[in-house]
Amino acid sequence: xxxxxxxxxxxxxxxxxxxxxxxxxxxxxxxxxxxxxxxxxxxxxxxxxxxxxxxxxxxxxxxxxxxxxxxxxxxxxxxxxxxxxxxxxxxxxxxxxxxxxxxxxxxxxxxxxxxxxxxxxxxxxxxxxxxxxxxxxxxxxxxxxxxxxxxxxxxxxxxxxx
Numbered sequence: 001x002x003x004x005x006x007x008x009x010x011x012x013x014x015x016x017x018x019x020x021x022x023x024x025x026x027x028x029x030x031x032x033x034x035x036x037x038x039x040x041x042x043x044x045x046x047x048x049x050x051x052x053x054x055x056x057x058x059x060x061x062x063x064x065x066x067x068x069x070x071x072x073x074x075x076x077x078x079x080x081x082x083x084x085x086x087x088x089x090x091x092x093x094x095x096x097x098x099x100x101x102x103x104x105x106x107x108x109x110x111x112x113x114x115x116x117x118x119x120x121x122x123x124x125x126x127x128x129x130x131x132x133x134x135x136x137x138x139x140x141x142x143x144x145x146x147x148x149x150x151x152x153x154x155x156x157x158x159x160x161x162x
Contacts, residue, residue: 049084056089063093065100072104079108083117096126105139116154 044062047053051067060076065085072089073079079093085100092107099115105122106112112126116134125142130150143149 044080047085081118083115090122 042061044064045059047063047065047067047069049066052070053068054070056071056073057063057069058074062078062080063073063075064080064082065087066082067085069085069087070089073087073091073093075091075093077094079091079096079098081087081096081098081100081102083099087100087102087104089104090107091102091104092109094108095110095112096106096108097113097115098106098118098120100118102118102120102122106120106124106126108124108126110127112124112129114120114124114129114131114135114137116132118132118135118137120136121138123140123142124137125144127143127145128147128150129141129143130152131137132152132154134154141149
């Protein structure tokens with residue numbers, strides 16, 4: 001038996017919005033503090049947990065790496081290297097949050113956040129750098145803005161007893 005989906009619009013979105021304004025509900029949602037990668041609205045490029053990519057990567061937009069990359073990267077956008085991710089090579093990005101492993105170097109044009117699970121073996125350069133307690137950076141750290149490296153204690157994913 002075939003399945004059919006009726007995609008015709010139902011109701012009136014304008015009436016719902018007008019009702020929300022009339023009862024004073026609109027705009028009551030609190031604004032949360034967001035990491036800079038959380039605000040990106042474009043579809044990111046994913047490299048999944050069990051994926052190994054061999055070769056250089058060049059592209060724009062957000063990149064989320066949970067698997068392995070063996071090669072250099074020229075990213076005109078943000079890099080999010082998860083705790084399960086690893087990058088073997090030189091990486092350039094506009095912004096980055098690193099929780100995984102980089103064996104090579106990392107150059108970030110703007111903000112760099114290094115999480116407590118991160119291991120970076122190589123030179124690191126960024127306009128601003130924040131490092132969580134527990135992260136390992138084995139190499140030179142250059143802050144191009146001249147501001148000091150900021151340290152923080154990770155509270156998002158910390159497990160009890162850590």
